[in-house]
Amino acid sequence: MSGTKERLERWRAVQAWLTWQQYQVARTIAALEAALAEEQSRLPLPPPPDWKAEAIRTPGGPQVLRVHLGVCGMGKGKPIGREQARRMLADGVEACPYRGPDTALGMPG
Numbered sequence: 001m002s003g004t005k006e007r008l009e010r011w012r013a014v015q016a017w018l019t020w021q022q023y024q025v026a027r028t029i030a031a032l033e034a035a036l037a038e039e040q041s042r043l044p045l046p047p048p049p050d051w052k053a054e055a056i057r058t059p060g061g062p063q064v065l066r067v068h069l070g071v072c073g074m075g076k077g078k079p080i081g082r083e084q085a086r087r088m089l090a091d092g093v094e095a096c097p098y099r100g101p102d103t104a105l106g107m108p109g
Helices: 003-041 082-090
Strands: 051-058 061-069 078-080
Touching: 051 082, 061 082, 078 082
Parallel strands: none
Antiparallel strands: 051 061, 051 078
């Protein structure tokens, strides 16, 4: 056999071994990701925020649409504190019509 042919066969063997190694690594990573997902699924969910502000981005910056109670499923939003929710409602930001955060804060609707 020529030296070139032997070198080619050796490199193909190395390539096959590396392919097997990549497969083993991929299997191990997949197993660890599954184990991590299982562990995380057993963790309790963090409590919802007390209040949240639903907003959309506009060319001029964020524009707040509504204030929601943290447990409200009608709006996705950024968690905010009680005083910030009160200020926003006092400044005319709309209150969620489903859960009434203004009522929960003792503010007129």
